[in-house]
Amino acid sequence: MEQILPHLDSVFSIDCVLFGFDGKELKILLIERNEEPFKDWWALPGNIVGPDESLDQSASRILYELTGLRGIYMEQYYAFGDPGRHPQGRVITLAYYALIRLGGDKELRPISTYAKRANWLPITDLPKLAFDHQKIYDKGLEKIKRRIKHQPIAFELLPEKFTLTQLQHVYELVLGKKLDKRNFRKKIVSFGVLKELDEKQKGVSYRAATLYRFDKRKYAKLFGKEISF
Numbered sequence: 434m435e436q437i438l439p440h441l442d443s444v445f446s447i448d449c450v451l452f453g454f455d456g457k458e459l460k461i462l463l464i465e466r467n468e469e470p471f472k473d474w475w476a477l478p479g480n481i482v483g484p485d486e487s488l489d490q491s492a493s494r495i496l497y498e499l500t501g502l503r504g505i506y507m508e509q510y511y512a513f514g515d516p517g518r519h520p521q522g523r524v525i526t527l528a529y530y531a532l533i534r535l536g537g538d539k540e541l542r543p544i545s546t547y548a549k550r551a552n553w554l555p556i557t558d559l560p561k562l563a564f565d566h567q568k569i570y571d572k573g574l575e576k577i578k579r580r581i582k583h584q585p586i587a588f589e590l591l592p593e594k595f596t597l598t599q600l601q602h603v604y605e606l607v608l609g610k611k612l613d614k615r616n617f618r619k620k621i622v623s624f625g626v627l628k629e630l631d632e633k634q635k636g637v638s639y640r641a642a643t644l645y646r647f648d649k650r651k652y653a654k655l656f657g658k659e660i661s662f
Contacts, residue, residue, distance in 0.1 A: 446526045447492045448479035448566065449507060450573035454590035455535040456599075458555045459606040461570060462541075463562075464499050464548040470520050471563035475554075477570065479526070480547065492529045500551040501542035507531040510576045511569075518565045530573045532589040556606075581607050585626065588647040596634060596642040597621070626652040 451462040463475045478499040482491040488509065497503050507529035514525040533539065541551040554560070562570065580586050587603045601617050621627065628648045633641035 444522065444524045445482040445488075446479055446524050447482060447488065447495050448477045448513075448526050448528050448569050449492060449496045450477055450510075450528055450530040450570060451496075451502075451505070451507075451533055452530070452556075452573070452577060452590075453533040453535040453553050454603060454606070455553070458557070459590075459603075460535070460553040461556050461559065462500060462502075462551065463554055463560075464543065464551045466547070466563060467549045468547055473549075474563040475560045476563035477566045478548070478551065479566075481524075482527075488527055492527075498545040499543050499548045501544060502539060505531050505533065511572050513565065513569060515565075526569070528569050528573065530576060532577065532586055534590055534592065577607055578609075585647060585652055594630060594632065594644040594646055596644060598642060600645070624655065626655065 449462070453460045453462065462478060464478050466472055466474050466476050478496055480495045480499070482488065483494070486494065489507075492507055492509075493503075493505075496505060496507070508531070509527055509529050511528045512525060513528065514523075516523060518524065518526075535553065541553075543549075543551055556574070559567075559570070561567075577586060581604065587600060587607070590603050591599060597618050600621065601612055601614065604617070605612055626648050628646045628651075630644045630646055632644045634644065635641070
């Protein structure tokens with residue numbers, strides 16, 4: 434006689450932690466919720482995983498529905514499953530993160546009525562967040578702080594051509610501390626992953642600085658070499 438196995442019900446959700454850099458500030462993408470619980474609160478873009486979706490598919494769908502953003506590569510970085518973290522029952526959340534260079538081509542326009550609006554807010558002035566999203570955000574920031582020390586994620590936040598001052602500014606924002614200008618430049622140049630260009634900044638009122646480009650081929654040869662600040 435064939436044994437009938439019990440049906441297992443699990444509720445999984447995805448939360449998207451997107452960091453963006455606009456040239457001045459490091460920001461986080463948030464939505465203003467339009468449904469209970471936590472209606473009118475700011476929250477990370479997130480929702481329930483569909484029954485016929487993979488986790489990656491669900492992450493892309495949720496981000497698009499709540500912000501209008503498409504084609505963003507995100508990586509899963511942590512799972513949150515403490516009992517009592519959701520008022521409607523046990524929900525296990527998989528958190529995804531991404532780093533984005535902000536510009537005019539990334540208009541935020543929620544497709545779903547689940548979100549009133551989406552906005553980039555400075556990480557230095559975050560509002561109180563719904564659920565345990567502060568904890569999820571903190572883990573995401575901790576993740577990029579670790580990664581920026583040994584992987585070239587800073588360049589994902591910068592334009593293709595950048596100055597050493599702009600690069601140092603990104604490191605300082607992510608790490609949350611000031612870096613010595615001379616030591617930073619000496620160290621970052623010594624890794625051999627920057628290509629100095631025969632170009633200067635344009636449209637600035639001060640002395641134009643030399644522009645650089647990240648050399649992916651050279652970095653590939655040095656992959657795994659820790660850049661410690």
